[in-house]
Amino acid sequence: xxxxxxxxxRLEVLALVALASAGLAVAGPAxxxxxxxxxLVLAVDSSSSVTSWEFDLQMxxxxxxxxxxxxxxxxxxxxxxxxxxxxVQWSGSTRQVLATEWQLVREPADAEAFADLLxxxxxxxxxxxxxxxxxxxxxxxxxEFNEFEGFRKVVDISGDGRTNQGLxxxxxxxxxxxxxxxxNGLTILNEDPSVDHYYLxxxxxxxxxxxxxxxxxxxxxxxIRLKLIREIAGPPVAALPPSEQYAAGQ
Numbered sequence: 001x002x003x004x005x006x007x008x009x010r011l012e013v014l015a016l017v018a019l020a021s022a023g024l025a026v027a028g029p030a031x032x033x034x035x036x037x038x039x040l041v042l043a044v045d046s047s048s049s050v051t052s053w054e055f056d057l058q059m060x061x062x063x064x065x066x067x068x069x070x071x072x073x074x075x076x077x078x079x080x081x082x083x084x085x086x087x088v089q090w091s092g093s094t095r096q097v098l099a100t101e102w103q104l105v106r107e108p109a110d111a112e113a114f115a116d117l118l119x120x121x122x123x124x125x126x127x128x129x130x131x132x133x134x135x136x137x138x139x140x141x142x143x144e145f146n147e148f149e150g151f152r153k154v155v156d157i158s159g160d161g162r163t164n165q166g167l168x169x170x171x172x173x174x175x176x177x178x179x180x181x182x183x184n185g186l187t188i189l190n191e192d193p194s195v196d197h198y199y200l201x202x203x204x205x206x207x208x209x210x211x212x213x214x215x216x217x218x219x220x221x222x223x224i225r226l227k228l229i230r231e232i233a234g235p236p237v238a239a240l241p242p243s244e245q246y247a248a249g250q
Contacts, residue, residue: 039150045159047091061221082106090135091128093166131166158186182206
């Protein structure tokens with residue numbers, strides 16, 4: 001069943017991630033993990049620079065993308081195992097929320113249901129600083145402690161600004177990559193026209209990592225649609241060097 005997390009479930013997830021971040025063992029029996037083609041975390045900027053209208057444009061753009069035939073075709077092409085997807089809202093160093101439970105999407109009907117779920121998902125975080133490194137750590141821990149095991153693992157960070165709080169972004173990126181997690185970026189250029197260069201140097205990393213740019217929040221729907229098609233399809237056989245990854249993401 002597709003649904004947003006209850007308040008108590010969100011608190012439970014936050015507690016697990018906090019324990020993991022502190023290097024503490026999480027008690028409980030080992031669980032069998034369901035194999036999937038891809039584990040994908042969509043991390044949506046909810047910081048103070050993002051107005052309610054701009055936040056809505058992000059959520060609407062993601063929902064529209066999952067209703068798009070090309071995105072649904074990429075999901076079908078990923079194979080019978082399907083794609084496990086979750087959505088995170090983030091801002092400051094201690095402000096990250098898993099806004100939807102992990103969803104297994106295999107068919108167009110699943111993608112449509114996920115889009116409907118996104119339409120109903122409220123803004124759990126309103127305002128705060130920009131802590132991209134802390135958001136990456138949170139998302140990687142969500143991948144490590146979910147019930148799926150993906151052949152590929154991707155964190156998709158969207159944002160319009162640079163880190164000004166929390167864990168060092170490059171350190172968290174560099175910790176994610178050896179864990180088998182690729183970090184991609186979607187930069188929104190209305191606040192800082194050069195934020196894409198910051199993401200290129202400090203945020204993205206891993207096999208086939210790339211950034212996509214949106215000129216402003218109204219352009220977000222176009223960018224996220226193209227980005228999801230590329231992320232779900234997977235990286236090319238030979239990963240491009242960083243300069244070419246950036247050019248390909250334009």
